[in-house]
């Protein structure tokens with residue numbers, strides 16, 4: 369009789385197969401949330417991070433850090449893995465050390481402060497407070513503790529004001545906690561290393577971080593990481609090594625990152641399962657790539673509220689006619705279209721100063737300023753990348769039509785645009 373373990377794995381196979389063949393051993397390892405136990409080719413970076421972040425265990429405050437590098441190079445994976453492991457160790461040893469990981473992507477400053485406060489339970493009313501209220505609460509919770517704040521994707525924070533970027537306020541506030549005798553330190557993760565040069569001198573001087581670059585992987589490394597993950601996630605004979613090597617080389621050449629690679633393998637595996645196929649080929653992977661990239665965009669856009677969606681639609685519509693959209697024309701177009709959703713238009717300043725930067729941060733539009741000629745002032749123009757234009761236009765148009773139809777069915781009373789209080 370077979371051992372219990374192998375009997376159980378046979379049962380698992382029967383359960384998971386469900387009449388359809390699956391190429392996956394563990395599909396989870398290809399998901400965006402998965403954090404691997406081991407990061408390949410990152411030993412030096414790991415040592416650098418650990419040597420600093422473990423200082424509090426020797427009663428020394430860690431230095432602030434500035435970690436930068438292109439997408440998909442393992443920054444988030446390393447800091448999530450390290451901070452949770454160190455939190456576990458601190459608990460085991462009963463030491464007052466804590467590492468707070470906060471992803472600030474597409475968040476405004478008050479939202480970030482609220483998220484931090486929420487990590488310190490119990491707290492009943494974390495909504496509706498101002499920046500200073502949140503700051504006071506956070507300060508009161510940090511006494512005696514060594515606390516590390518890991519701000520991930522700081523360059524993707526939403527900036528509402530054109531003059532001062534919220535990341536400047538965030539870095540300044542947390543770097544200056546030391547002046548209040550609080551043993552806090554920050555670790556910032558970004559793609560764009562140049563943002564550090566844009567910090568105000570007073571912020572830079574208080575921040576004074578250690579720098580760490582997560583360099584891009586070369587083609588060989590990219591293939592090795594993909595293969596390593598496939599061994600964990602796919603059944604043995606469902607792919608051959610050469611297919612993954614070719615796919616890795618293709619990703620590298622076309623400047624795509626690991627995250628895209630994993631998403632594509634996940635999608636290809638699902639497709640193979642539906643078609644009862646037992647092997648993944650290079651052409652299957654390429655077919656899924658297009659689908660994955662389009663799905664990602666559609667998922668993002670269809671979640672927008674009416675104002676952002678209509679503004680993006682306005683830019684796409686004008687650009688399809690005139691190659692680019694002037695800000696003023698986009699606003700006029702938006703005002704006309706938004707009424708179809710039964711929403712009052714917002715002010716042009718709100719649309720251009722608050723909504724426009726949000727679309728920029730998401731990489732959906734590019735904003736440029738052009739001179740109109742000598743002494744005639746400047747004009748702002750907005751445009752969408754050519755290869756995404758038609759696709760974005762179609763998503764916006766379909767989504768808007770869907771919402772208008774829903775409105776007609778339900779006949780909701782008119783909404784007044786309520787400006788959010790950031």
Ligand SMILES: Nc1ncnc2c1ncn2[C@@H]1O[C@H](COP(=O)(O)OP(=O)(O)OP(=O)(O)O)[C@@H](O)[C@H]1O
Nearest residue numbers: 404407408438439440441442443444445593626627
């Ligand atoms: N060296 C590595 N070994 C194994 N897996 C890796 C490695 N580097 C990255 N990955 C994997 O690639 C994916 C993307 O990594 P991660 O999210 O950490 O990138 P990032 O540097 O934070 O990117 P971004 O700047 O876009 O946020 C994750 O699934 C991660 O596990």
Ligand SMILES: [Mg+2]
Nearest residue numbers: 443444445520
């Ligand atoms: Mg990241």
